[in-house]
Amino acid sequence: MKLSKKLVGLGAVALLAVGLAACGGNDDGGKADKDAEKSVGESLNYKITGIDPGAGIMEATEKAIKEYGLEKDWDLTTGSGAAMTAALKKAYDKEQPIVVTGWTPHWKFTEYDLKYLEDPKGVYGEEEQIRTIGRIGLEADLPEAYQILSNFNWSEADMGEVMIAIQEGEKEDVAAQNWIDANTEKVAAWTEGVEKVDGDKIKLAYVAWDSEIASHNVMKLVLEDMGYNVTLVQVEAGPLWTAVADGSADASLAAWLPLTHNTYAEKFAGKFEELGINMEGVKTGLVVPQYMDIDSIEDLKN
Structure with missing residues (x-):
């Protein structure tokens, strides 16, 4: 905006103010003002x-x-x-x-x-809970794993350490192992009184949420240390519940109940077993x- 060099004093100031107001006070053509008016x-x-x-x-x-x-x-x-x-x-x-x-x-x-x-x-x-679910017959077929999975319980802070490490670039198994190494007493409580096995196979299904990536990678290493051959299968929620219900997966630590996965819990009622609550106070919205x-x-x- 050009102003005549002859304009001086208060008149120049007033004219400049008017000009700036007309231009929206910036170079965006008034876009900021228009955006502010939007719902x-x-x-x-x-x-x-x-x-x-x-x-x-x-x-x-x-x-x-x-x-x-x-x-x-x-x-x-x-x-x-x-x-x-x-x-x-x-x-x-x-x-x-x-x-x-x-x-x-x-x-x-x-x-x-x-x-x-x-x-x-x-x-x-x-507030909800994250629960561990298993296929029918898991206790009879894999009693040691059944006991460990039933004992599994940790806090939001515990899970957060693993999630943040992964988010910052650490490999999933490394982040999980670092948490295990720093929390040996908690892990010992999950495996207390459980005998080691020799290569028994177990398959865990989980959804690709950062929370479930953290928990399942930790559990994979815990079970492997107890002698299991562990396979992790990443699927969406529907296939996860289907896999546990039809026995193509042995268990999952990723059942959000009583609301988030309620549809699946009702659909497959009687075709799975709840092993326990692995985290309290979770929330969605x-x-x-x-x-x-x-x-x-x-x-x-x-």
Whole structure:
């Protein structure tokens, strides 16, 4: 913007102020002002970033979209846990809005300043548990593994150490072994009174959540130290439950209940056995960065 050199004093200042106001005060053509006027939905193109379509949290989110009257505008995109966290990082680094399907424990809550959107309708339920499930007949066929899997229990902090190490670039088996080496007393409690075996085979199924990658890699090494030949199989939630129910997998540490995997638990009732709770106080829901000025799922309607 050119101003005449003859303009001096307060008149020049006033004219400059008017000119800057007309230009939006910056070089973006007023884009920042326009963005500020957008609703949350408009700024996100009415998109919630999800994970794999078979995950229980995706079913709960589809229900939430209906319960909160968002189905006319909002869509839930499918992908993977890794794709979701990549999208979150990209938005977070630029302080842009984003809504993702989230769960704890997960390393993203350590890496970023995030919050769950309030769920006044209770679609995502209260705190859940991660439970260990096994195929029918596991105790008779592999009694030592059955006992170890039944004893397995650890905390969110324990799991977090392994998850963060992997996220920072450590190999999964190395991160798991480092945790085992630093927590020998906890591991000893899982294996107390159990005899070692000689190459017995066992297959564990898990979903590609960072939490389950951590737990299953730890358990793989524990069982191998007890003499087992362990195979890990990464599948989506539906195939996981199917595999345990039909016996093509022996067990899984990844049953989120009573809500997230409730559909599968009901579908395969009587075809699997619960071995125990391996973590308390887990949670699922919709997650946003703290810098976003919304607090509830109901705010997405605005």
